[in-house]
Amino acid sequence: RHGNADEPVKTICPYCGVGCGIRVREGEERGEMNFMPWGDAPVNEGSVCIKGGAATQVVDHEDRLTEPLIKENGAFREATWDEALSRVVDEMEAIREQHGPDGMGFFGSSKTFNEENYLLQKLARRYGTNQIDNCTRMCHASTVWALRTSLGMGAMTNSMADLEESADVLWIQGANPGEQHPIANSQYFRQAVLEGATVIQVDPHANKTTESFDIEGTDRHMHLQLEPGTDIPLLNVVLKTILERHEAEPDAGWIDESFVEERTKGFDHLKETLEGFDKEAAAEECGVPLADIELAAEKYAMANDAAIFTGMGMSQHTCGVDNVQNEINLALITGNLGKPGAGVNPLRGQNNVQGTCDVGAMPNVLPGYQLVDDDEARESVEEVWGFEIPSEPGLTNVEISHAIGDTVHGLYVMGENPIMSEPDGNQTEQRFREELGFLVVQDIFMTETAELADVVLPATTWAERGGTVTNTDRRVQRMRGVHKVHENTRHDLEILSEVGTRLFGEGFEFDGPEDVFEELREVCPIMHGMTYDALGEEGIHWPCYEEGDEGDSYLYADDFETDDGLGRIEGVVHQEPKETPDEEYPLVLTTARLEEHYNTGTMSRRSPTLSRQEPENFVDVHPNDAERYGIEDGDTVRLRSRRGEITVRADVTEDIKEGVVWTTPHFAAASANRLTNDVLDERAKIPEYKAAAAEIDVG
Ligand code: SF4
Known part of the structure; x- marks a missing residue:
């Protein structure tokens, strides 16, 4: 207690x-x-x-799971913890014996805490596999990849507080903080605008962010409403404009020459990439007037401090890494990194989405982003853990799902709901139902994924236990629990600790979350200086290398954390989404989340307040498309792609561009992910949730 x-x-x-x-x-x-x-x-x-x-x-919802469940003859029955955990351990041992350790996959979750994700990834590695991943793969894997390889760390370069204080321009691309990060938007971004900053919003959809900057008496908001999937050409118009103007007026400050010379590499590659680039054609492809993009370029380049915010509209594409790289290019050539009020800043979606990656719940990195195939890093962790860690990176989230029935035969899912969160949901569900040998789900509710499980382990909620989470600007904060609502539920840490102990005998016995945190910081250099006491009520931004460090509110004041200390510029070229409209599917389908709901809706759909506000899914349709299809506002329509169909209410609105339809993944009865495409970014392996071809049927 x-x-x-x-x-x-x-x-x-x-x-x-x-x-x-x-x-x-x-x-x-x-x-x-x-x-x-x-x-x-x-x-x-x-x-x-x-x-x-x-x-x-x-927290005390009547749907809470209260007892362990085992499936027999297609139906769940209540079981004791001993029975349920014995079944989990027996099945895991059998899979390892028959298929080797890569026969299992492990899904961590950003809904769970740092200590829990740390212990799950340690369990996977002790089992003998790096096949551990988490939901970040679905939202910002490409952002993390681009930031890590070009600047050194896969996280926001700055903090919300230093942006509010000094940013002159906020460039918000593919993110909708008015809806998805409402307090960041109202408390920091809107405040910055009231104090004189300009907002440049780049998004195909007019949304709550657009409305929030429509502030009487100010005229400091531009909305570049581009076609979905044209972020690279739009940023290339911006970059080309800055290069041209710099050539014409070398002393006007369009490019920060000394910053480029001393702190970056690859500028020539960017210039070569943009040689002969046709700005007019690109602007037309984006569907945005060239003059507007040029004006936005001028505002960004001429600002003293300009901050980029990036969201899933950028990351959830097969060119997601390149999308974010182009934002990094823009920040680097203008010297907008390594100082307050600037940077490239992913807005992360879940309360521990940053921390889940920081603590190593990923197939290619150990805690603190130490690469599993780096011998020195791996050996330093092995020394603390006392066992050998496999040196080959494992499969990622969607790859594990694709490998079900082939190389993957068992899955351990903690707090995730892949049946609703993965793209091409019908195929995902079929693989889980028909080809997965063993599925254990540890959760608080009977999710759509838990329904397919062989064993369900009832966990406690966020309000019943302690631990730490890391927010979007790298601030590690303590969670504190009240007490358990249901006696026979267990904390995630207790469950993992017992599974680990039953499987391996030692290395998994801990005296609560602080004890786990102490081991975590020993193997995680960026959190090494943190203790529960030091975190207190304020929390600490990582990196915090030594006890007593206060943490960094912005990164890279001196060097970048790359091998040579330089920031990497790399020109990128436009790549179309892998599925584009055609005669059969003439519309572009894009997806996004609502303020009232949270990802697959496991929690938010059960909240009376939230579900009363947004009880069902809908699709936004432009009035011209509605007229062509004969759709009235509020009609029920069938929205379909090559992978499935959903029945939803049509909202006719000019917020969306003609030819584009927009829907959400929150509702089990009609989730966008029954339609989305499971094609992946080659490097970061993030699915292309943001662009697919679709058609509407009426009546
Ligand atoms: Fe804050 Fe929670 Fe709202 Fe996010 S969802 S803005 S953390 S109150």
């Missing part, structure tokens, strides 16, 4: 990556949990969005 009814605990909202502080208090009834604001919380100073305010509604 960490708290009691008289004393609310200070913890972190379980939803998006902003990491707002909230308080939770036990209600009159045992099990009832109530939300309370945390007035001086470090990130949000008491404010929360609709999701944060409703967060406690699911």
